[in-house]
Amino acid sequence: MKPDLHNSIWEHLAPPRKPAPKLAQALTADVVIIGGGLTGLSAAYHLAKSGRQVALIESRTIGWGGSGRNNGQVIPTLAAMEPAAMESRYGEQAALFIHMVRDSAGELFDFISTHKLACDAEQTGWFQPAHSPDHLRLSEARVSAWQKYGAPVELLDKSAGDALLGSSHWHGGMLNRSGGHINPLKLSHELARLCAENGVQSFEHTPATAITPKGDGWQITTPEGEISANAVLLATNAYTDENIEPRIARSIVPLTAYQLATEPLTEAQRAEIIPARQAISDTRGDLWYFRYTSDHRLVTGAALLLKAGAKPRLQALLKRRLETAFPSLAPLSFSHVWNGFVGITADFTPRFHELGPNYYSFTGYNGRGLALTLPIGREFANKINGQPCALPFEAPRQIPLHGVVKRVARSRLILTRLQDKQRYKP
Ligand SMILES: Cc1cc2nc3c(=O)[nH]c(=O)nc-3n(C[C@H](O)[C@H](O)[C@H](O)COP(=O)(O)OP(=O)(O)OC[C@H]3O[C@@H](n4cnc5c(N)ncnc54)[C@H](O)[C@@H]3O)c2cc1C
Structure with missing residues (x-):
């Protein structure tokens, strides 16, 4: 399955838009x-608002990358680092960063509403159900860690969790009322519109092919034009x-994740299954997750060990998962993959980098x-403007034998699935 945004439900639900031009001239800007994606767009918006000349x-x-293709769950936590680990890793910078993560979902929904961004936003909450009775202790630990920082989280016991989900498959869990879901491609398009209204010059079908020092600043080469600028954010x-910035490319393994949308659910099914339409992603490493679309489908997803025959195998896997959790969905079929x-x-944690003078990335x-893209983009804008910044900067950490790891990374799923079957040990 080749990446193709046109197969996504988000593209299907997004209105047509006027594309940005290709860069076909030499240009000067304060920042390139x-x-x-949403990080780049957020940085561009905040820089433009502060009076800087910005080219993107x-x-x-x-939105062609992760920003337009994701599950759209607005979740104010990191994937694999709790506040205590952030405290010990980031020292003095920790509190600022933790507060940024804590407030990220609320901030995104407030921003969407203030700027009237049409992206089907539903701030219905994010629920992380425990996939075993044991894992409810993990939820308990997370609730108390985040409550210490004033996050709007609470622990739901099994019966409250079952009622929220319309399913007895889980065992209670952590509810964060500031979360929810959006159509991520529509959000990307709307943020791009807001950028344009604030003077950002955007160019599509314009890949950077080189980033080179020029005087006190940088030159960005593209196939049909260059941009000279004082500062660069590589987003x-x-x-x-790898040819543009090996320090970043070799610090990341791009793992293919698949998304599937069901046919629209009936009114009766919707009254029973997640009736208040929260975003759901559970405590498994190989997550079970779902959320409603504006036209009442469930969007879910998974990773696969092998790419061959992905589409039918995925449909079978996710049909099994959804029908196990919500038996009244059977017989289930999918409209978009x-x-x-x-x-x-x-x-498994994000890192923020200063790669050279006024040259930043992550x-x-x-x-x-x-949820994090909006505040992180804003914080990069602060850094570029010489303002206090909540991001803890670190050196890039390249993955040893990156080429090999990239090829075999999917096999880690075997371990993750085994771990999901084990008891939770605090
Ligand atoms: C299937 C899937 C499901 C996910 N679900 C969720 C979820 O539910 N909740 C959640 O919190 N997160 C989720 N994520 C993660 C989330 O989507 C990303 O963290 C987020 O979108 C990252 O945004 P970004 O702007 O940093 O990067 P991206 O959106 O990936 O943007 C990077 C952009 O850079 C462009 N680019 C690359 N090279 C060049 C170049 N040389 N010149 C110019 N442009 C270039 C790419 O085309 C791309 O558009 C999911 C991700 C995936 C893939």
Whole structure:
């Protein structure tokens, strides 16, 4: 299955838009953003609002990367680092960063509502159900860790969790009321519109082919034009080309994740299954996750060990999962199947980098970046403007034997599935 955004339900639900032009001239700007995903767009918007001249280039179309293809769950946590680990890793910088993560979902929904971004936003909450009675202790630990930082989280016992889900498959879990879901491609398009309204010059089908020092700043080469700028943000994440910036490309493993949308559910099914339409992703490493679309489908997804025959195997796997959790969905069929790269780092945590004077980048949100893209883009804008910044900067951490790891990374799924079957040990 080749990546094709046109197969996604998000593309199907998005209105037509006027594409940005290709860059076909030499240009000067204060800041160049490379990558038209949500991180790049957020940085571009915040820089433009602060009065900087910003050019943004995207190799394909706005939202073509993870930003337009994801599950759309707005989740204010990291994939694999709890507040205590952030405290010990980031020292003095930790509190700022933890607060940024804690507030990320609420901030995104507030931003969407303030700027009237039409992206089917539903701030219905994010629920992380425990997949075994044991794992409810993990939920308990997470609730108390986040409550210490004032996050709007609470523990639901099995009966409250069952009522929220319309399923007895899980065992209670952690509810965060600031989360929810959106159509991520529509959000990307709307943020691009807001950027344009604030003076950002965006160019699509304009890949950066080289980033080279020029005077006190940088020159970005593209096939039909160059941009000179004082500062650069490389926001290409899991789609980073090894020839452009090997330090970033070799710090990430782009893991293919598949997404599937069901046919629309009936009114009776919707009244029973997640009736208040929260975003759901459980405590498994090989996550079970779902959310409603504006036209009442469930969107779910998974990774696979082998790519061959992906589409039928995925449909069988996810049909089995959904019908196990929600028996009244049977017989289930899917209308849309697509995929995208999740940027995975060696320790499953994101990292923020200063690659040279006024040259910034980051690696890997590890499948949980949607809520974070808005504040992280804003914080990069602060850094570029010489303002206080909540991001803990670290050196890139390249993955040893990256080429080999990239090829075999999917096999880790075997271990993850085994771990999911084991008891939770605090
Ligand atoms: C299938 C899937 C499901 C996910 N589900 C969720 C979820 O439910 N919740 C959640 O929080 N997170 C989720 N994620 C993760 C989330 O999508 C990402 O963390 C987020 O979108 C990252 O945004 P970004 O702007 O950093 O990168 P991207 O959106 O990937 O943007 C990078 C852009 O850079 C462009 N680019 C690359 N090279 C060049 C170049 N040389 N020149 C110009 N442009 C270039 C690419 O075309 C791309 O558009 C999911 C990811 C996937 C793939």
